[in-house]
Amino acid sequence: MLILPSWLISLPGQPPQENWGVRVLDDVIDAVGPNDDLRAQFPADEIIDAAGQVLAPGFVNAHTHLYGVLAHGIPFNKAPADFWGFLADFWWPLVEDALDQEMIAAATDWGCVEMLRSGVTSFYDCLEAPHAIPDALFVQKEVVERRGLRGILSFEATERVSQANGRLGLQENARFIDVCQQEGGLVQGMMCFHTTFTCSDGFIRQAFELAAERNGLTHMHCNEGVHEPNYAQEHFGQRTLQYYDALGVTGPGMLASQCVQLSPEEQKIIIRHNIRVTHMPLSNCEVGGGIAPAPELANAGVRLGLGSDGYINDFFEVMRGAFLIHKAHRLDPQIMPAHQVFYLATEGGARALGLKRVGRLQPGWTADLQLIDAHFPTPAAAHNLYDQLTLWRNHTHVRDVMVAGDWRVRAGVVLDVDASALRARVHDAALRMWAQAR
Numbered sequence: 186m187l188i189l190p191s192w193l194i195s196l197p198g199q200p201p202q203e204n205w206g207v208r209v210l211d212d213v214i215d216a217v218g219p220n221d222d223l224r225a226q227f228p229a230d231e232i233i234d235a236a237g238q239v240l241a242p243g244f245v246n247a248h249t250h251l252y253g254v255l256a257h258g259i260p261f262n263k264a265p266a267d268f269w270g271f272l273a274d275f276w277w278p279l280v281e282d283a284l285d286q287e288m289i290a291a292a293t294d295w296g297c298v299e300m301l302r303s304g305v306t307s308f309y310d311c312l313e314a315p316h317a318i319p320d321a322l323f324v325q326k327e328v329v330e331r332r333g334l335r336g337i338l339s340f341e342a343t344e345r346v347s348q349a350n351g352r353l354g355l356q357e358n359a360r361f362i363d364v365c366q367q368e369g370g371l372v373q374g375m376m377c378f379h380t381t382f383t384c385s386d387g388f389i390r391q392a393f394e395l396a397a398e399r400n401g402l403t404h405m406h407c408n409e410g411v412h413e414p415n416y417a418q419e420h421f422g423q424r425t426l427q428y429y430d431a432l433g434v435t436g437p438g439m440l441a442s443q444c445v446q447l448s449p450e451e452q453k454i455i456i457r458h459n460i461r462v463t464h465m466p467l468s469n470c471e472v473g474g475g476i477a478p479a480p481e482l483a484n485a486g487v488r489l490g491l492g493s494d495g496y497i498n499d500f501f502e503v504m505r506g507a508f509l510i511h512k513a514h515r516l517d518p519q520i521m522p523a524h525q526v527f528y529l530a531t532e533g534g535a536r537a538l539g540l541k542r543v544g545r546l547q548p549g550w551t552a553d554l555q556l557i558d559a560h561f562p563t564p565a566a567a568h569n570l571y572d573q574l575t576l577w578r579n580h581t582h583v584r585d586v587m588v589a590g591d592w593r594v595r596a597g598v599v600l601d602v603d604a605s606a607l608r609a610r611v612h613d614a615a616l617r618m619w620a621q622a623r
């Protein structure tokens with residue numbers, strides 16, 4: 186199949202090519218070139234005429250909590266005073282502890298549809314639902330496979346409920362990783378634990394050991410606000426990443442999400458140990474966590490991705506957050522240019538998650554792609570295309586989405602979805618969760 190658009194972004198962050206397209210063969214990109222050359226070279230191929238559109242790699246949502254949709258608009262007496270209050274008074278008791286497997290399945294389905302509609306083809310999800318294990322990840326897997334996304338699923342193991350519950354969480358991840366590795370499909374697992382303030386040193390080491398035995402990464406939330414570094418200073422006499430370094434777990438197998446409140450020494454540890462980082466500009470604002478030093482990390486070559494955190498899931502909004510927030514914070518309109526943001530939203534996220542051959546449209550890379558409407562009010566050009574896309578598009582402009590060679594969105598419609606039935610299912614799940622909150 187030939188996809189022949191007006192513009193091609195083959196290497197995110199690099200200049201786009203006008204009237205270039207790709208050939209898709211099975212689940213990979215087979216050839217890239219000028220549209221006319223592809224037509225001449227492969228006269229028997231099916232042609233997708235995408236004039237007036239931009240062909241780009243699908244977005245990689247490098248950090249989300251799909252169950253988060255159920256908390257949208259939840260009745261709540263008082264706004265949390267700080268990040269600790271957000272967790273202890275709100276997020277843990279009213280959301281995560283209330284989750285059951287039907288709620289998780291409904292929210293996962295909603296999230297997959299919302300992500301596809303927004304051009305996301307790969308994602309990493311972090312599920313914390315201590316009373317929904319065992320098997321919560323397998324419930325999610327069935328949903329994600331039906332929707333056809335490339336998904337990495339993890340359970341956020343924590344000892345905050347009990348040590349036994351923590352062990353169950355680690356086992357859930359290990360078992361899930363093993364099953365998915367054996368199947369070799371689009372859904373895979375990842376080891377994950379919560380933070381230094383809900384997990385003991387032995388527990389943290391065990392998580393890393395289980396991941397290393399499986400050649401995989403270990404994810405944790407890190408310094409999302411000032412609470413964790415203060416806690417670490419008080420209990421361990423050093424800041425969070427220094428503590429991880431002392432435990433001997435820092436390295437390229439570590440995926441630290443958030444990384445908002447970093448000391449200069451912690452930034453150096455991330456760079457020195459090749460730690461992977463994910464950046465969530467919008468949810469950092471929501472919880473009052475602060476503004477992450479994402480430009481510094483990106484410019485230092487850290488593998489950095491962007492995530493929605495399950496908060497505002499239109500990935501164009503997430504990109505705008507990353508584009509705008511640092512300019513205001515650093516009083517510098519040149520920081521985080523659109524081409525860099527687009528890179529982080531695609532190839533950068535794939536690298537942070539360790540996804541192989543995902544995030545570019547080059548021969549041999551996976552056919553994970555999107556077509557975005559390019560009828561801008563001003564002419565598209567190589568010098569402005571990343572700005573046009575990052576600043577003036579949103580999910581409604583995503584026309585078609587393909588994951589691993591299969592169309593999942595055509596003409597703006599996610600295929601095989603009964604939208605009203607899905608909404609009713611999510612409403613029902615939310616009402617049951619909210620009933621426990623009252």
Ligand SMILES: [Zn+2]
Pocket residue numbers: 248249250311406442494
């Ligand atoms: Zn998160």
